Amino acid sequence: MDPMYSLQDVIRCDLCETPVPPNHCDICHIHLCEACVGKHLSDESKNHYIVPFKLRGFTPECTKHSTEVCTQLCTTCNIPVCPLCVASSEHKQHQKKDILTLFETKRKLMQKDLQDLEKSIYPRYQEAATNIPVQRADVTKHSQKLTTALDKQGEALHTEIDTIIQGMKSEIDDMDAQHIAAIDEQENAINHTIPEITKIILHLKRLLERLQDKLNTSDVCLVSEYTSRTEEFRNLPAQFQVTLPTFTPQEINREQIHQQIGSLSKLAITYPLLDEPRILTDIQTEYRGLYSVSCLSDSELWTRGYDDNILRLYNLQGELLRSVQTKSGNWPWDIAVTRSRDMVYADYSNSSINLVSGTQIQTLITQQGWIPWGLCSTSSGDLLVIMTSDEQTKVVRYSGSTEKQSIQWDDRGKPLYTSGHYNYIKYLSENRNLDICVADYAARAVVVVSAAGKLRFRYTGPPSTPRGSFHPYGITTDSRANILTSDPNNDRIHIIDQDGHFLRYIHNCGLQDPWGLCVDSRDNLFVTEGVTGKVKKLQYYK
Numbered sequence: 001m002d003p004m005y006s007l008q009d010v011i012r013c014d015l016c017e018t019p020v021p022p023n024h025c026d027i028c029h030i031h032l033c034e035a036c037v038g039k040h041l042s043d044e045s046k047n048h049y050i051v052p053f054k055l056r057g058f059t060p061e062c063t064k065h066s067t068e069v070c071t072q073l074c075t076t077c078n079i080p081v082c083p084l085c086v087a088s089s090e091h092k093q094h095q096k097k098d099i100l101t102l103f104e105t106k107r108k109l110m111q112k113d114l115q116d117l118e119k120s121i122y123p124r125y126q127e128a129a130t131n132i133p134v135q136r137a138d139v140t141k142h143s144q145k146l147t148t149a150l151d152k153q154g155e156a157l158h159t160e161i162d163t164i165i166q167g168m169k170s171e172i173d174d175m176d177a178q179h180i181a182a183i184d185e186q187e188n189a190i191n192h193t194i195p196e197i198t199k200i201i202l203h204l205k206r207l208l209e210r211l212q213d214k215l216n217t218s219d220v221c222l223v224s225e226y227t228s229r230t231e232e233f234r235n236l237p238a239q240f241q242v243t244l245p246t247f248t249p250q251e252i253n254r255e256q257i258h259q260q261i262g263s264l265s266k267l268a269i270t271y272p273l274l275d276e277p278r279i280l281t282d283i284q285t286e287y288r289g290l291y292s293v294s295c296l297s298d299s300e301l302w303t304r305g306y307d308d309n310i311l312r313l314y315n316l317q318g319e320l321l322r323s324v325q326t327k328s329g330n331w332p333w334d335i336a337v338t339r340s341r342d343m344v345y346a347d348y349s350n351s352s353i354n355l356v357s358g359t360q361i362q363t364l365i366t367q368q369g370w371i372p373w374g375l376c377s378t379s380s381g382d383l384l385v386i387m388t389s390d391e392q393t394k395v396v397r398y399s400g401s402t403e404k405q406s407i408q409w410d411d412r413g414k415p416l417y418t419s420g421h422y423n424y425i426k427y428l429s430e431n432r433n434l435d436i437c438v439a440d441y442a443a444r445a446v447v448v449v450s451a452a453g454k455l456r457f458r459y460t461g462p463p464s465t466p467r468g469s470f471h472p473y474g475i476t477t478d479s480r481a482n483i484l485t486s487d488p489n490n491d492r493i494h495i496i497d498q499d500g501h502f503l504r505y506i507h508n509c510g511l512q513d514p515w516g517l518c519v520d521s522r523d524n525l526f527v528t529e530g531v532t533g534k535v536k537k538l539q540y541y542k
Contacts, residue, residue, distance in 0.1 A: 011031055011053075012031065013031055013032055013033040013036055014030035014031050014032070015030070015032065015033075015036040015039065015040065016033060016035065016036055018033040018035070018036075021033040021036075021053060022034060022052065022053050023037055023050050023051070023052065023053060024050070024051055024052070024053050024055075024056035025040060025048050025049060025050055025051075026049045026050075026051050026056060026059045026069050027046070027047055027048055027049050027068075027069055028040070028046075028048060031053065031056075032050065037050055047068070047083070049069055049071050051100060052100075055100060055103070059071055059080070059099060059100070060080050060220065062080075062081070062082035062084070062085060064082075064084075064085060065082050065084045065085065068082035068083060068084055068085075069082060070082050070085075070099060070220075071083065071098065071099055071100075072086060072096045072097060072098055072099055073096065073097050073098075073099050073102055073220065073224055074086075074091050074094045074095070074096050075094070075095045075096065075097055075224070077091070077094060078221055078224055078225065079221070080099060080220050081096065099220065102223070102224060103211075103220070103223060106223045106224070106226055107208070107211060107223075109226070109228055110204050110207065110208055110226060111208065112230075113200075113204060113228050113230045114201065114204045114205065114208065116230050116234075117197055117200060117201050117204075117230065117233070118201060121197065121230065121233050121234060122194075122197050122198075122201065124236060125190055125193065125194050125197065125233075125236065126194075128186075128190050128236055129187070129190050129191065129194065132183060132186070132187045132190075135183050136180065136183060139176060139179050139180060139183070142244055143172055143176050146172055146245065146246075146247050146264070147169065147172065149247045149249065150165055150168055150169065150247060151165075152249075153165070153249045153261065153262060157261065164261050165261070168247075168261075168264045171245075171264055172245065172264070175245055175266070175267035178267055178269065179242065179267055179269065182238075182240055182242075182269045185238050186237070186238040186239075186240065189237035189238040189522070190236065190237065190238075193233060193237060196233075197233055200229060207222065207223075207226070211223070227317070231278075231280065232280060235539070235542065237522060238271075239271065239272070239541070239542050240269050240270060240271050241269070241270045241271075241272060242267070242268070242269055243265075243267070243268035243269075243270075244267065245264055245265045245266060245267050246264075246265050247262060247263075247264055248262050248263050248265075249261075249262040250262050271480055271541050271542070272541070272542045273495065273503060273504050273540055273541060273542070274539065274540050274541065274542055276508055276509065277506050277508075277509050277525075277538045277539060277540040278509070278538065278539045279509055279510070279536050279537070279538055280524065280537045280538065280539055281316050281535075281536065281537035282534060282536055282537075283301075283314055283316065283317075283318045283534060283535040283536070283537075284318055284532075284533065284534055285303055285305070285312065285314060285318075285533050285534065285535060286312065286320070286533070287303065287305030287306070287308055287312075287533045288305065288306070288307070288308070288533060289305050289306030289307065289308075289530050289531070289533070290303060290305045290306075290515070290516070290528040290529065290530060290532075290533045290534065290535065291304060291305060291306055291474075291515045291516050291528060291530055292304045292333075292334050292335050292474075292515075292516040292528065293335075293516045293517070293518050293526050293527075293528045293535055294335050294336050294337045294343070294518050295337060295518050295519070295520050295526065296313065296337050296341060296343070297341075297520075298520040298521055298522065298524075299315055299316050300313060300314070300315055300321065301313065301314050301315075301316075301518075301526060301535060302335050302337060302343050303335075303516075303528065303535065304331075304332050304333075304334070304335050304345065305331075305533070306331070306530070307331055308331050309325055309326045309328075309329055309330055309331045309332075310323050310324070310325055310326075311323065311324045311325075311326065311332065311335060311343065311345060311356070312324075314535070316537065324343075324356050324361070326345065326347060326354070326361075327347070327352075327354055327361045327363065328347050328349055328350050328352075330347060330348075330349035330350070332345040332346055332347055332348075333345075333346045333347070333348045333372070333373050333374075334346045334372075334373060334374045334375050334427060335375075336375050336376050336377045336383070337377060338355075338377045338381070338383075339377060339381045340381075342355055342356060342357045343355075343356045344356070344364070344375065344377070344383065345375075346372040346373060346374070346375050346385065347372075348371050348372060348373065348424075350366070351366055351367050351368070351369075351370060351371050351372060352364075352365065352366045352367075352372070353365040353366075353372055353375065353383070353385060353398075364383075364398075364400070364401050365385070365398060365401050367387060369389050370387040370388065370389050370394075371387055371388055371389070371424070372385050372386075372387045373386055373387060373388065373424055373425070373426050373427070374386045374426050374427035374428045374438070374439075375428070376428055376429050376430055378397075378430045378434075379430065379432075379434070381399075382397050382398060382399050382404065383397070383398045383399075384396070384397055384398075384428055384430060384436060385398065386417070386426045386427075386428050386438060388419055388423070388424055388426075389419070390419075390420075390421065391419050391420070392408065392415070392419050393408070393415065393416075393417040393418060393419040393423075393426070394406050394407060394408035394417070395407040395408075395417075395428060395436060395438065395449075395453075405453065407436065407449060407453035410455045411454070411455070416438075416447055416449065416455060417438060417440050417443065417447060418440055418442040418443045420442070422442070423441070423442035425441035425442065425473065426438060426439065426440055426441065427439045427473065427474055427475050427516075428475065429475045429476050429477050429483075430477070431448075431477040431481050431483065431498060432477060432478075432479065432480075432481040432498075433481050433498055434450070434451035435448050435449065435450055435451065435456060435498065436448070436449050436450075436451070436453075437475055437477060437483050438475070439472035439473060439474065439475040439485050439486075440472070441471055441472060441473060443458075444460060444461075444470050444471060444472070445458045445459060445460045445470075445472070446458070446459040446460075446472055446475065446483065446485050446496070446500075448483070448500065456499075456500070457499065457500035458500075459483075459485075459494075459496055459500045459502075461494070461502070462494075462502035463502075469489070469490065470487060470490075470494075471487060471488070471489045472485040472486065472487060472494075473485075473486045473487070473488055473514075473515050473516075474486040474514070474515050474516040474517040474527075474528070475517060476517040476518050476519055476525075477519075478519045478523045478525075479519075479523055480523070481497070481498040482495055482496065482497055482498065482503065483495070483496045483497070483498065484506075484517055484519075484525065485517070486514040486515055486516070486517055486527070487514075488513045488514050488515055488530060490507070491507065491511050491512060491513065491514065492505045492506060492507030492511065492514070493505065493506040493507070493511070493514055493517070493525075493527065495540070506525075506538065506540055509538065511527060511529065511536070512529050512531055512532055513529050513530040513531040513532070514527045514528070514529060514530075515527075515528050515529070515530045516528035523540075523541055524537055524538065524539055525537070525538040525539075525540055526538075
């Protein structure tokens with residue numbers, strides 16, 4: 001029980017003996033009723049700071065000015081400051097907030113987050129996890145129904161159709177495997193997230209318990225550092241919709257036995273896109289023009305900018321973790337993270353590809369007469385580089401520093417990509433199906449070839465796109481084999497499927513001059529804004 005309300009020792013106003021005073025002066029250390037607050041403040045011989053009784057002692061003494069208490073928090077330095085500190089040159093230009101207002105705001109946020117996590121989000125994850133075995137059982141039941149129907153039809157057709165029936169069973173097994181794989185992926189994502197939520201709930205409970213007692217400076221810092229992650233967990237990960245296969249039998253006609261067996265529809269697993277993508281994180285970098293981003297992990301991002309020879313690694317809080325100057329001192333054109341978590345960059349000034357490993361920079365590749373621009377690391381550990389000469393452009397696959405493949409011409413001997421001195425803006429990405437996707441700015445197209453280098457399609461925008469208005473810059477692919485390409489001239493991003501069909505724009509969440517793109521392991525999209533120097537993290541799947 002709060003000592004203020006103890007029957008054995010009732011707290012009273014130090015000026016008039018009124019019991020249970022609601023206020024306290026944290027500088028004079030006396031309790032005050034409402035009527036005595038004005039009287040106390042009228043003593044102008046020294047400073048006063050009136051706080052609610054329950055927050056007495058919350059404002060810590062200043063470590064630099066022993067006679068002062070800290071009434072504000074310098075959010076730039078994340079430390080409590082007194083009025084003398086506020087007026088000093090050290091903090092004069094910094095952002096500051098009233099310490100009690102900040103405390104109350106954060107306390108309410110933590111209470112809301114705890115309530116959301118305990119009452120809404122965590123139960124939904126538990127329910128989803130409980131439903132996983134049911135989904136698996138339903139898959140088996142449905143496939144058994146299909147198999148039974150096929151067996152009945154197969155008995156009617158006897159031996160003539162055994163081979164075809166077995167083929168259809170194999171299709172069911174394959175689709176079952178796809179379906180189970182999708183469910184496994186969902187289960188893994190849910191089971192990975194549940195401990196994180198549990199940990200946050202425990203942390204919030206402990207932190208809120210500490211806030212009930214008299215706090216010190218370190219507690220103030222802990223409160224100010226608290227950042228809500230509730231929105232990140234509000235939607236279940238890896239949601240998908242399933243169109244289950246069906247079997248449609250036909251009456252037997254021996255002359256057309258293959259047509260009369262029936263048809264087995266394909267399993268369709270789709271992951272719906274959000275109508276309005278959400279910005280989860282907004283990171284301000286030091287670049288005047290920010291163009292490339294590559295995920296080192298889900299929470300760490302390598303970046304490169306225009307007219308800047310420093311490569312910078314940021315976390316999601318916008319903190320600079322590491323910076324590396326290019327070996328040549330010139331600014332790089334593109335960056336990528338390898339499977340071994342090293343970073344590579346293309347230096348167009350000396351036609352080299354360089355590997356940053358630890359504190360060392362090693363030149364991997366140098367090409368005489370060819371300038372490297374876009375690059376990406378592949379699922380097999382190879383490196384894909386798009387490079388140009390005066391009159392030619394090609395995509396080259398390297399294993400280490402050894403060239404394994406060169407892609408330059410289509411089946412009719414025509415160039416796949418634009419060339420020329422002013423047509424150098426090109427980026428590329430490997431898709432999940434091993435296609436190589438190139439954003440060719442000058443061609444106003446995304447050019448997609450197979451792993452063997454055979455042209456699959458050119459995407460020039462949806463049918464309604466005015467001719468010449470599509471200018472692709474950055475490009476990336478996600479775990480669903482969808483292709484995303486930035487269109488900064490129109491402040492939007494195009495999402496197309498692996499066969500070049502337009503799915504949706506990302507254009508209604510305030511993007512400005514989107515350029516570089518990459519996705520993390522959860523298909524969150526990171527977008528660089530050329531004009532603002534920001535990296536924005538977006539959720540675009542439901």
